[in-house]
Amino acid sequence: MTNPLAQFEVSRDDIARVVSRFYAQVRRDAVLGPVFAAHVDDWPAHEEKIVRFWANAILREREYDGNPMMVHKRAGDVTSAHFAIWLDLFDKVLAQELPDETSRRWSALAHRIGRALKMGLEMRAPQGAVPNLR
Numbered sequence: 684m685t686n687p688l689a690q691f692e693v694s695r696d697d698i699a700r701v702v703s704r705f706y707a708q709v710r711r712d713a714v715l716g717p718v719f720a721a722h723v724d725d726w727p728a729h730e731e732k733i734v735r736f737w738a739n740a741i742l743r744e745r746e747y748d749g750n751p752m753m754v755h756k757r758a759g760d761v762t763s764a765h766f767a768i769w770l771d772l773f774d775k776v777l778a779q780e781l782p783d784e785t786s787r788r789w790s791a792l793a794h795r796i797g798r799a800l801k802m803g804l805e806m807r808a809p810q811g812a813v814p815n816l817r
């Protein structure tokens with residue numbers, strides 16, 4: 684493996700291909716599409732940022748220093764119900780694009796991150812607001 688800190692072996696080209704296929708599906712998705720359309724107008728810039736995010740998370744290439752938790756909370760219309768749809772689509776693209784082992788490792792990482800982001804969103808209630816106990 685070229686990078687001893689990498690979580691598993693995947694190339695940058697693989698990451699870029701997965702990201703591009705994934706967001707092509709997201710744009711077509713009836714539920715996720717409109718949420719992204721409301722926030723992203725420069726798709727190439729968004730996809731480049733997401734490639735850097737995954738290169739950081741998987742390959743430990745230190746080139747993303749954003750704060751996804753804050754970005755998702757601030758978006759205001761990203762809900763915890765969206766995560767199952769997002770992860771399901773992501774898993775399908777991984778399975779189509781990558782060898783089984785790589786796909787499984789990346790999926791496990793995405794689900795771990797997704798759980799953390801979702802928990803963060805569920806704690807979003809503004810100060811003084813009545814908690815949503817549904």
Ligand code: HEM
Binds near residue numbers: 732750755758767
């Ligand atoms: C494991 C699940 C997810 C991961 C790893 C992830 C990752 C990211 C990252 C890294 C960004 C860029 C943050 C930045 O600007 O620095 C982002 C932005 C965004 N994500 Fe997610 N995301 C996930 C789930 C979701 C879900 C379920 C939605 C629901 C629709 C969503 C909607 C968005 C939107 C709309 C933006 C753009 C926000 C903006 O630029 O204003 N994400 N995501």
